[in-house]
Amino acid sequence: MQTNPHGMGRPSTLPVGENGGAGATSGDVVSLVSVTRTYGSRDNKVTALAGLSVGFPAGRFTAIMGPSGSGKSTLLQCAAGLDRPDEGKVIVGGTDLTELSEAKLTLMRRDRIGFVFQSFNLLASLTAEQNVGLPMRLAGRRPKQAEIAEVLDAVGLADRARHRPSQLSGGQQQRVAIARAIVTRPEVLFADEPTGALDTSTSRDVLEILRDLADQYGQTIIMVTHDPVAASHADRVVFLADGRLVGEMHQPTAEAAAARMARLETGPC
Numbered sequence: 001m002q003t004n005p006h007g008m009g010r011p012s013t014l015p016v017g018e019n020g021g022a023g024a025t026s027g028d029v030v031s032l033v034s035v036t037r038t039y040g041s042r043d044n045k046v047t048a049l050a051g052l053s054v055g056f057p058a059g060r061f062t063a064i065m066g067p068s069g070s071g072k073s074t075l076l077q078c079a080a081g082l083d084r085p086d087e088g089k090v091i092v093g094g095t096d097l098t099e100l101s102e103a104k105l106t107l108m109r110r111d112r113i114g115f116v117f118q119s120f121n122l123l124a125s126l127t128a129e130q131n132v133g134l135p136m137r138l139a140g141r142r143p144k145q146a147e148i149a150e151v152l153d154a155v156g157l158a159d160r161a162r163h164r165p166s167q168l169s170g171g172q173q174q175r176v177a178i179a180r181a182i183v184t185r186p187e188v189l190f191a192d193e194p195t196g197a198l199d200t201s202t203s204r205d206v207l208e209i210l211r212d213l214a215d216q217y218g219q220t221i222i223m224v225t226h227d228p229v230a231a232s233h234a235d236r237v238v239f240l241a242d243g244r245l246v247g248e249m250h251q252p253t254a255e256a257a258a259a260r261m262a263r264l265e266t267g268p269c
């Protein structure tokens with residue numbers, strides 16, 4: 001396993017309290033405050049998020065880890081305005097998503113939030129540059145060639161603009177999806193297992209692109225991952241268990257993230 005790819009020295013692990021010492025602060029672009037999300041009926045209720053508070057600072061790359069079913073995807077969906085919590089607040093760039101109408105939430109997702117999924121979700125009939133231009137077209141504006149060229153360049157695909165998804169590797173397709181997610185300059189880019197469908201070397205390319213976006217463009221990135229190596233590209237990992245925040249690690253190494261995950265998966269934390 002590789003160590004922290006940024007060469008930032010030893011990881012630092014901070015304990016968190018019941019409600020999460022990593023809870024929201026004023027420097028956060030995204031904060032969840034006492035968020036609860038349950039599924040199912042009263043007799044058969046599943047608590048995916050149990051009063052979770054967590055903040056994500058501007059310009060930083062944060063990974064979210066935790067055992068299967070710990071609430072990672074639910075956290076991401078609530079934070080990105082794709083799902084609504086039962087209780088609590090979700091604040092993105094000063095706007096409380098829980099107070100928005102469906103119409104305003106749709107606009108918020110379109111204009112201020114980027115999302116990348118494990119399956120790249122590109123339109124097969126469109127070229128890379130047409131896929132990247134889609135969010136602008138959906139917003140009713142004609143994409144400028146220079147804007148598209150700039151983001152394709154940022155993800156290392158300047159020479160693939162006219163290729164269709166079927167003519168690109170999995171990693172290249174995911175990079176097109178990243179370019180499409182950042183073309184509107186979102187306040188935050190969410191990524192749900194963005195390397196889950198990729199092999200090791202292609203994953204590394206994608207993770208290095210995400211790292212560069214944070215370092216060079218100050219892009220705030222929040223990524224769910226099962227993979228400690230992927231998490232080691234982040235500035236910080238927050239760990240969930242049973243819908244709660246149970247720890248965080250700064251400048252994580254793959255080894256330290258894997259060890260923390262092993263402890264979470266085998267017993268009480």
Ligand SMILES: Nc1ncnc2c1ncn2[C@@H]1O[C@H](COP(=O)(O)OP(=O)(O)OP(=O)(O)O)[C@@H](O)[C@H]1O
Nearest residue numbers: 039040046047048067068069070071072073074075
């Ligand atoms: N639509 C749903 N209906 C019912 N239960 C759900 C739904 N979505 C999630 N859950 C439950 O909520 C809990 C948290 O799910 P979530 O997908 O957020 O966890 P996760 O940490 O992302 O899991 P994994 O690592 O397996 O993807 C789980 O017990 C899951 O079964």
